[in-house]
Amino acid sequence: MLVPMTRLLRELGFEVNERTRRAPCLLHSGSNPTAFSWRDDGHWHCFSCGRGGDRIALVRAARLCRFREAAEFLAALVGVRFHSRRVSPREIARTRRLRERAESAAWRIVDEVGRLRRYYTDALQRCEGLQARIGGQLSRTSLDRERENAWEQLARFAPVSTYFLAGWNFIWTAKPDALARFAMTFPAERRRFIIEGIAP
Numbered sequence: 001m002l003v004p005m006t007r008l009l010r011e012l013g014f015e016v017n018e019r020t021r022r023a024p025c026l027l028h029s030g031s032n033p034t035a036f037s038w039r040d041d042g043h044w045h046c047f048s049c050g051r052g053g054d055r056i057a058l059v060r061a062a063r064l065c066r067f068r069e070a071a072e073f074l075a076a077l078v079g080v081r082f083h084s085r086r087v088s089p090r091e092i093a094r095t096r097r098l099r100e101r102a103e104s105a106a107w108r109i110v111d112e113v114g115r116l117r118r119y120y121t122d123a124l125q126r127c128e129g130l131q132a133r134i135g136g137q138l139s140r141t142s143l144d145r146e147r148e149n150a151w152e153q154l155a156r157f158a159p160v161s162t163y164f165l166a167g168w169n170f171i172w173t174a175k176p177d178a179l180a181r182f183a184m185t186f187p188a189e190r191r192r193f194i195i196e197g198i199a200p
Contacts, residue, residue: 003077005038008055011077012062027051027061112183113171120168127161 009016014023014036025036028049038044045052051061059070075081174182 002042003055003074005040005042005044005055008058008074008077009038012059025049025051109180109183112186113179116167116183116186117171120164120171124161124164124168127164131161 006016006018009023012026014026015033016023017033020034021037021039022034023036024030024033025046025048027036027046028051030036030046030048032048035048036044036046042055043052044054044058053061055074056067056070059065059073060067063070063073065073170182171179
């Protein structure tokens with residue numbers, strides 16, 4: 001929650017006129033009661049010295065302090081405990097490395113999901129093409145031995161086609177978190193063992 005400007009100005013020692021939203025500028029020790037003006041969104045401006053800014057800038061100018069101390073002052077006004085622990089260069093570098101690693105992993109997941117979508121689509125089309133070809137052989141042949149072989153091939157391809165259909169449905173309909181986990185745990189070499197096994 002932001003500090004109301006009238007309260008902040010009073011805390012800093014300004015003589016506030018709430019009706020006109022004007023006050024003498026304490027920053028340059030002016031006496032003009034209409035020189036300093038402010039808005040409810042926290043922005044302020046002095047028409048005499050030309051200074052202006054937001055709440056942080058006002059606190060820094062009035063108290064002659066750094067950004068961190070101004071933030072502590074504003075936090076104390078609204079009853080928020082402000083942790084002003086200094087961050088070491090080593091921690092900053094570590095955080096940057098972790099962020100870069102996370103971004104890199106995210107892009108790898110995006111690429112992997114794209115490859116999985118192409119893989120399952122191609123594999124499903126290939127299975128359907130093989131099944132159609134075997135079905136055509138069944139319709140054209142009259143020899144019992146050939147028909148029996150064709151039926152055996154169809155029976156062998158049926159679970160493979162079902163596998164790829166299930167994978168295709170998952171890849172295109174899964175929620176992003178489940179899709180990311182699947183992409184990270186599905187090694188590339190596992191993609192080929194079935195499709196290579198049904199190569200014509």
